[in-house]
Amino acid sequence: MARHSLSIAALALAATIGAAQAQSPRVKFEYWYGLTGQLGEVMAEHCKRFNEAQTRFEAVCVGQGGYDRAEQNTIAAFRARQHPTIVQIYDAGTVNFMLSQATYNAVQFARDFNMKIDWNDYFPGIRSYYATSKGEMWSFPYNSSTAVMYWNRAEWARIGRTEPPATWEQYEKDMRALKATGSTCAMAFDMDTWQSMEQLSAIHNQPIATMGNGYDGLGAELVINKGLFPRHVANLKKWQDEGLARVQTAQTGKTIVQAFADGSCASMVSSIANHGVIGSTAREGLDWGVAMIPIYEGFTRHNSLVGGASLWVMANKSKEEYEAAAAFLDFVLTPAEVKWMPNVTGYIPITVPAYRQMLDEGFYAQPKFKGREVAMQSLTYTPPTEFTRGIRLGNFTSIRSEVRSELEAIMNGQKTVEVGLNDAVARSNQILRRFEQTFRGRSLP
């Protein structure tokens, strides 16, 4: 009897193996993503959608535990020849990848593998951030966002205003009025340079670095100690000291997003990607809205910068893997998939056709997504200029951290605005020169 059941089991096993072999094996390729938490789950879900939508290919998707990790791990894996076919790399990693000689540039890849992609479908501001100085795409834009102002309607109603401030001058008046009515934090801010330096400079069409923000070569130098940025930093410091604005970071106990969502701070400038987060974590009854980042009087508004990440195709993989990767990239760019992303995250639709469909379908009229259209207005406000197409500086992660440290020193009163920003520029330029020397003999495409 025992022998009998054993042979049945063996038969069953043989049948399963046979069935698996009969079904032609799917071509697998590896895709590494950096996002974590709920957004990481969305990335995994996107792979699942691809795998379920067709039977020829299989995306094997591996979360790397953060954007920097995804970049570090890809570098290490490339050196060991164990790298994935596609990798999600954040905006600041673009330069390293462009100079790496380890990637398959997107335009060439799309041509070689007959992708259906139309490069003009991307919004110009998204395209320019990931394109070379000649306008050629080297990676495929993916999850994208931009910065907006979040404001607490109920708080502003207390000072008799129904509109968010459009200028920083008005913002200052509003903050003073809010303080007079007992608010202890009219604006939450942190030292993240993405909002205060990068986005603010873009909407005012101010350069961050010479040589077209670094697009024209590795010899660029930072110029944030001139122009508008010092004035803005001095304002932040003044507002902080007056008790209008407050620094909110994980170290103080609440990030700006948390402080806004629980109602303790009345406004902030942050990524549109947090729209969904605030929607789901806001204190009950919080009446909030989204507006474009205010602008200083006397300046003309320009488009804001795109943030987020793009998908890079890596070099030295097999033809089969590339075919699978091309199918995946085509899949995530279909309007249905581009539209899916804003539904499950705070990211924006990256292509014009998908955005038009969303407008027609009344996506932005739904209460849950109200205000998201502001990000699109901000991003497409003007065609990208020399200073609003993006930032292309070597080792930009370190530059951000140098500027952040100096901003901390300024806000803590250890340095004046002038000294702090001069130090930040001097140190950042040293980083840029080291980078230039490291990549001696290579030039930005």
Next chain:
Amino acid sequence: MTGKRVTFAGTWLAALLIAPQLLLVFTFFYWPAGEALYWSFTLEPPFGGENQWVGWQNFKTVFDDPLYWNSVRISITFALASTALAMGMALLLALFVDRQLPGHKAYRFVYFWPYAVAAPAVGLAFRFIFAPDAGFVSALNQWYPGLWNPARDGIDAVILITLANAWSMIAYNFIFFLAGLQSIPRSLTEAAAMDGSGVLRRMADIQFPLLAPTFFFLVVINLTDSFVNSFGIVDITTAGGPARATDLMVYKIYSDGFKGKDYSLAAAQSLVLMLLVVSLTFIQFRFVERRVHYS
């Protein structure tokens, strides 16, 4: 000289037996260290490829940077303070447990737990507890506004990471101290007690001197650990801030190398850190160990 030499005939067998261990040491220590040494004299592009020999340039960049010396100062302060705190507290706890005060069995068990908590988790817990706005310690600020703010005040931030690091090391030290105390023959303590010496006297004259080897061992381990393992705590609690107040040497290596992808600069700093730890350990063995009596 043809005196008898005790040799092991099977040289090949011996070599074979120690080979796996040597291979491990080579793969995980000498090889990476050698690579770091090579990188520190070259400029290494992140993805590899043509690196150029630059001589001492990386070291010069490191030593010319006033912020690097700031980082060295902070690291030394941090290592000394957290070692003193972790060892002092652990010794106190071990003495209490050794004296079999009420509940000592439970304590002996519980005190070891913190060591099992990973550094990032310790960092996260301390960040929450000591957050100036929302943390447990924010009560201090209600009583005296602005007294505690590690997000703004560099000294508070250093205190915070020192406490967190000490807290996680206390458990380890405690086990060694307790084992040391329990290996002291009871007859010695009892004889002293019969001669009329009190608890404190017995600690000072019998227990502390006999603990000297343990003490010495722990100083070496704690200092080394504070220099090279503190990065997880810093990353989560303060991220090196505010304004670089907690930018420890090991954290700077991490941010330059892994975040900034400047492998050569990070390699040069690693070598400096390695030499520092090696020389510290050497000094300890050379000068401190002389005063230690093992029996």
